[in-house]
Amino acid sequence: MLVHPQFDPIAIHLGPLAIRWYGLMYLIGFASFILLGRYRIKHNPQGVFTRAMLDDMLFYGVLGVILGGRLGHVLFYQFGYYLQHPLEILAVWQGGMSFHGGFLGVISAMALLARKYKLPWLAVTDFIAPLVPLGLGAGRIGNFINAELWGRPTDVSWGMIFPNVDNLPRHPSQLYEFALEGLAFFALIWIYSANPRPVAAVSGMFLIGYGVFRSVAEFFREPEDGFMGVMTLGISMGQWLSLPMVVAGIIMITWAYRTQPILPQRPAWSDKPAKPVTAGKRNRS
Template sequence: MTTLHQIDPIAFGLGPLQVHWYGIMYLLGFGVAWWLGTRRVRQGRLPGVNEQAFGDLLFYGMLGVVLGGRLGYVLFYSFDALRQDPLMLVRIWEGGMSFHGGLIGVVVAAWWWSRRHGLHLFDTIDFVAPIVPPGLGFGRIGNYIGAELWGKPTGGGWGVVFPNSDLGPYTGAPIEQLRALHASGALDAYARHPSQLYQATLEGLVLFIALWWFSRRPRPRYAVAGLFALLYGVFRFAIEFVRVPDADIGYLAFGWFTMGQLLSLPLIVLGLFWLWYSRRQPTLAPAKAG
């Protein structure tokens, strides 16, 4: 039995202020990152760094995620829309964030913080990498709740009918009518892959388990960052096959190659290179937090 998506993207209202689930997912992601990162600091996984310094790193990382993610989304996916509506750049609560842009923002923030604390950039990135996936998972759940970035049609019973997607003759029908049509099975042909949940599972849960297990003992510099880049790139590239590309971009080549896959290829290459390069790099031994 397919599922009809009926989740309100607004969690609750406080007078004129509307709190979206998308924003709550970001807060959850940052909260889990703070909890996991604090544990790693107490374990001495980044020698000379205490909890206060890590708090600064997390703050800079939050700015990098939000600013880089939004700028990346606009530049990579919606540049034409920006020219028509410049204010869309600041309406983050409506959704529209790019992982690749957010990643660049986090790297810039980590570089700035590392420079201030006299640390090698990749010691910081290796420390941060295992605490990032939960935030990615929560973000994809936010995409699902907001009924955005859905997948291609599927004949499987796990498919989801998104009311704002292409429903043929029923496109734009009231939700009450869609409920009745769905109960009768008339909408099953329009059910889609819940690609947001696929990504939440792979980029969030699986990536977290792999990185947390891999980094449970000291690894050479670049190794943890390399595994993160490689696995994320592979997961994202694979899921793009069942995900609908952005309407204003479509497929870039071959009738299947998307912008998401294009942006993931450098991550796969970098991940493989960093894993190879790490074999000749020093291993940062844990120490008591400073």
């Protein structure tokens, strides 16, 4: 049986400044966003996106992740606790971020960015979708280091005791989520987006992929106590929030392939010169 090592939540001390592992994981996520975004821009030069726009995407996205993720955690999972301790809402370094809240924050931020650059909103979300999963995976490693969001009791040989919780062996569900929502999800969306797709298709696949992987991982994760964090009809809050994502993703992909053109070359809303369509690729009108 394994025992969680109870890491020091502070990774580096720089005099009076303490850098926490949780914050470092966010920095890793943001760095992966920039590196992958630059790769996509470099290998798709006929596209409309530039490095300057990518920097703006990161700035808008960081605001959406932090504000939306924190507020989502407060409202969806521990509303009662934070109602009694409102100042702790600001203590983001202690953990407690909701993906679904952060997701709503990011798509709202991308809507503002799309308006700024006069681009289709779904074209922007299609571009950033493959850049997100590795950041999600880094966040799950942060959860594991913080010994939070632990799994349900289990008798499997790799069960792990979290001394900060109890002496029961539990699923290391943070690592399951790292493998599913981080690595597997990244492989799915990166490969899917590598070929020309109609506008909104990649965003739709993002919704489906995350919703499915998160729902699977939730079967091994201990539901959080607090407002709407308990099990309902045998389904956790995370699964309830993922279900509409899957449904919306299916609708988006169906709509995209029925109504939107496949764009292997310059989009109609780009002012860059078009490149010829290579063999095996086609436009769809």
